[in-house]
Amino acid sequence: xxxxxxxxxxxxxxxxxxxxxxxxxxxxxxxxxxxxxxxxxxxxxxxxxxxxxxxxxxxxxxxxxxxxxxxxxxxxxxxxxxxxxxxxxxxxxxxxxxxxxxxxxxxxxxxxxxxxxxxxxxxxxxxxxxxxxxxxxxxxxxxxxxxxxxxxxxxxxxxxxxxx
Amino acid sequence: xxxxxxxxxxxxxxxxxxxxxxxxxxxxxxxxxxxxxxxxxxxxxxxxxxxxxxxxxxxxxxxxxxxxxxxxxxxxxxxxxxxxxxxxxxxxxxxxxxxxxxxxxxxxxxxxxxxxxxxxxxxxxxxxxxxxxxxxxxxxxxxxxxxxxxxxxxxxxxxxxxxxxxxxxxxxxxxxxxxxxxxxxxxxxxxxxxxxxxxxxxxxxxxxxxxxxxxxxxxxxxxxxxxxxxxxxxxxxxxxxxxxxxxxxxxxxxxxxxxxxxxxxxxxxxxxxxxxxxxxxxxxxxxxxxxxxxxxxxxxxxxxxxxxxxxxxxxxxxxxxxxxxxxxxxxxxxxxxxxxxxxxxxxxxxxxxxxxxxxxxxxxxxxxxxxxxxxxxxxxxxxxxxxxxxxxxxxxxxxxxxxxxxxxxxxxxxxxxxxxxxxxxxxxxxxxxxxxxxxxxxxxxxxxxxxxxxxxxxxxxxxxxxxxxxxxxxxxxxxxxxxxxxxxxxxxxxxxxxxxxxxxxxxxxxxxxxxxxxxxxxxxxxxxxxxxxxxxxxxxxxxxxxxxxxxxxxxxxxxxxxxxxxxxxxxxxxxxxxxxxxxxxxxxx
Numbered sequence: 040x041x042x043x044x045x046x047x048x049x050x051x052x053x054x055x056x057x058x059x060x061x062x063x064x065x066x067x068x069x070x071x072x073x074x075x076x077x078x079x080x081x082x083x084x085x086x087x088x089x090x091x092x093x094x095x096x097x098x099x100x101x102x103x104x105x106x107x108x109x110x111x112x113x114x115x116x117x118x119x120x121x122x123x124x125x126x127x128x129x130x131x132x133x134x135x136x137x138x139x140x141x142x143x144x145x146x147x148x149x150x151x152x153x154x155x156x157x158x159x160x161x162x163x164x165x166x167x168x169x170x171x172x173x174x175x176x177x178x179x180x181x182x183x184x185x186x187x188x189x190x191x192x193x194x195x196x197x198x199x200x201x202x203x
Numbered sequence: 204x205x206x207x208x209x210x211x212x213x214x215x216x217x218x219x220x221x222x223x224x225x226x227x228x229x230x231x232x233x234x235x236x237x238x239x240x241x242x243x244x245x246x247x248x249x250x251x252x253x254x255x256x257x258x259x260x261x262x263x264x265x266x267x268x269x270x271x272x273x274x275x276x277x278x279x280x281x282x283x284x285x286x287x288x289x290x291x292x293x294x295x296x297x298x299x300x301x302x303x304x305x306x307x308x309x310x311x312x313x314x315x316x317x318x319x320x321x322x323x324x325x326x327x328x329x330x331x332x333x334x335x336x337x338x339x340x341x342x343x344x345x346x347x348x349x350x351x352x353x354x355x356x357x358x359x360x361x362x363x364x365x366x367x368x369x370x371x372x373x374x375x376x377x378x379x380x381x382x383x384x385x386x387x388x389x390x391x392x393x394x395x396x397x398x399x400x401x402x403x404x405x406x407x408x409x410x411x412x413x414x415x416x417x418x419x420x421x422x423x424x425x426x427x428x429x430x431x432x433x434x435x436x437x438x439x440x441x442x443x444x445x446x447x448x449x450x451x452x453x454x455x456x457x458x459x460x461x462x463x464x465x466x467x468x469x470x471x472x473x474x475x476x477x478x479x480x481x482x483x484x485x486x487x488x489x490x491x492x493x494x495x496x497x498x499x500x501x502x503x504x505x506x507x508x509x510x511x512x513x514x515x516x517x518x519x520x521x522x523x524x525x526x527x528x529x530x531x532x533x534x535x536x537x538x539x540x541x542x543x544x545x546x547x548x549x550x551x552x553x554x555x556x557x558x559x560x561x562x563x564x565x566x567x568x569x570x571x572x573x574x575x576x577x578x579x580x581x582x583x584x585x586x587x588x589x590x591x592x593x594x595x596x597x598x599x600x601x602x603x604x605x606x607x608x609x610x611x612x613x614x615x616x617x618x619x620x621x622x623x624x625x626x627x628x629x630x631x632x633x634x635x636x637x638x639x640x641x642x643x644x645x646x647x648x649x650x651x652x653x654x655x656x657x658x659x660x661x662x663x664x665x666x667x668x669x670x671x672x673x674x675x676x677x678x679x680x681x682x683x684x685x686x687x688x689x690x691x692x693x694x695x696x697x698x699x700x701x702x703x704x705x706x707x708x709x710x711x712x713x714x715x716x717x718x719x720x721x722x723x724x725x726x727x728x729x730x731x732x733x734x735x736x737x738x739x740x741x742x743x744x745x746x747x748x749x750x751x752x753x754x755x756x757x758x759x760x761x762x763x764x765x766x767x768x769x770x771x772x773x774x775x776x777x778x779x780x781x782x783x784x785x786x787x788x789x790x791x792x
Contacts, residue, residue, distance in 0.1 A: 122687030143690040145739035146717040147755055171693045
């Protein structure tokens with residue numbers, strides 16, 4: 040899993056809370072949409088029919104997050120990573136590793152979706168082990184994007200209401 | 204059929220652990236005899252079973268270990284060790300186990316019943332029907348239906364199992380009936396109301412038959428109805444004795460352990476089967492939490508006999524001794540675990556003990572003849588107890604005593620370090636095995652105490668918060684429930700395990716870890732196999748010596764009952780419930 044692919048995992052790592060319909064007043068949603076495309080967010084996330092299924096789907100994120108929490112997720116993403124958005128690193132017996140979003144695990148096996156959007160299942164008897172990653176899935180964009188750019192992205196994400 | 208010769212092996216070892224062979228040579232001898240027994244005699248025995256004048260006498264239950272082809276009580280015998288002498292299945296061939304049959308009742312509740320098996324016939328119960336089936340094929344001989352009114356169900360319509368005496372089965376129904384059923388025909392002998400569910404009672408315990416009495420008690424699901432253990436005549440259902448587990452009058456000495464008149468609604472339910480020691484004619488029962496369960500502000504004192512083990516004379520119900528695991532409980536730590544009776548070496552001397560892994564997170568060893576506290580040691584992460592005094596009374600952490608309002612974080616959480624799940628003790632390994640929840644803590648709600656109303660909740664718990672306010676998960680008080688969904692949980696956030704404990708020290712010997720918690724009972728055998736399962740749906744066989752996984756199958760639903768083993772026509776079976784179905788396994792033909 041390369042760095043960019045987990046870029047926005049933390050955004051969807053926000054808790055599924057009923058959000059008040061308040062959006063960043065100063066953000067430009069159209070510019071935010073362009074930024075989401077140009078900064079590689081969709082290498083991990085999916086919005087509508089576009090983007091990766093590896094990370095959390097953002098198609099209705101505007102219904103589930105306040106602008107404040109969207110902004111917090113971009114600036115300090117490790118503050119809130121939902122358990123269902125955790126990643127897992129599986130160490131195979133040949134020494135290689137497979138990373139992906141954790142889908143399930145039990146005493147005998149672990150399931151994930153990998154960077155190629157493949158649903159994969161490993162028997163614990165056939166691997167060296169696995170590690171669940173609870174932090175560090177998304178870098179902070181503080182200092183990498185301007186305050187205005189972040190507001191633009193927040194405005195765009197806040198406008199995403201799903202397909203209703 | 205040379206039953207005496209076979210049984211003689213056990214009788215030679217009768218001074219140790221209820222007559223189980225305890226060395227390898229005795230076990231090998233026993234296995235050889237058993238194979239002869241099964242080859243020559245079991246088939247005609249099964250065929251002749253219908254003509255036996257009395258299927259299961261007191262003497263047979265007393266010597267249950269000598270007929271390991273059967274499973275005669277909830278705990279596999281009066282000692283409740285859930286330890287079988289059968290050895291056809293062993294560490295080398297367990298990997299070859301195959302599914303032989305499945306039985307689906309018409310009800311979808313999680314099946315918690317432990318079946319009993321007598322001469323090739325398996326009896327079990329679920330919701331509103333009890334059945335007799337061919338233990339080798341799962342084919343039904345008869346079904347007895349008793350429609351339990353759904354409105355009597357305050358929680359989950361679970362039944363822990365049946366008991367048998369003579370030719371009669373006993374079913375304690377959720378709505379308070381005790382029913383005697385003819386084991387050959389499935390027709391009721393009698394049907395007595397022993398508690399009124401409208402008054403906040405339920406029956407879900409598997410009864411225990413001792414001599415001519417069937418012993419059980421009611422539960423109250425946080426409704427403040429004072430409970431008891433009672434014995435009923437196996438022939439008529441007439442009540443013979445009753446021992447109240449909470450006071451019934453202010454004149455009783457134990458009412459002084461409840462402030463004011465709080466004793467009137469003290470609860471202290473019975474919902475898991477007890478054990479019996481024939482040498483002292485004592486029956487042992489664990490009792491549940493006091494009411495209101497999460498707020499003890501109005502019931503200052505120890506609140507006897509909540510969260511205790513009570514040792515009762517089996518003929519009279521008179522109390523011999525008690526030990527209270529959690530005085531003045533405010534965390535819902537029912538002590539309704541199964542008392543496991545073992546004869547072990549203790550500090551170099553033989554001692555008759557009781558082994559008990561409690562919901563409060565501590566493993567106890569008690570002298571079962573006196574109730575003397577011998578050992579108390581945490582077997583999971585805990586934060587409520589800072590030690591014991593010389594008498595074995597727990598010293599509570601001042602951070603949690605008195606319990607603050609709201610939702611203080613407590614370890615273990617409400618479901619406990621273990622719960623009602625039957626443990627096992629193997630005299631061969633000398634280890635105690637228990638289904639465990641570790642690294643498990645949660646906010647323990649504490650809210651206002653409701654005004655008691657007959658048949659209503661009386662819990663003192665904090666209101667359940669909506670999912671959104673609890674951070675996406677429903678929860679009480681401070682929120683949180685049982686942590687992240689199991690699919691994403693880390694070991695630090697809690698896990699289930701089958702844990703082997705050395706009774707001599709209380710120390711863990713090994714773990715078989717699961718991701719999810721487990722509600723499964725544990726079964727061990729003389730060939731050092733251990734069977735158990737969990738909420739993940741796995742049912743597995745382990746090496747009882749070290750916890751190594753030998754075999755596993757995914758049954759697709761919670762394994763919550765206690766696995767059993769038995770033998771029919773020379774073939775050893777293992778039966779286990781998962782979700783609402785019962786499965787039978789054996790080696791291939």
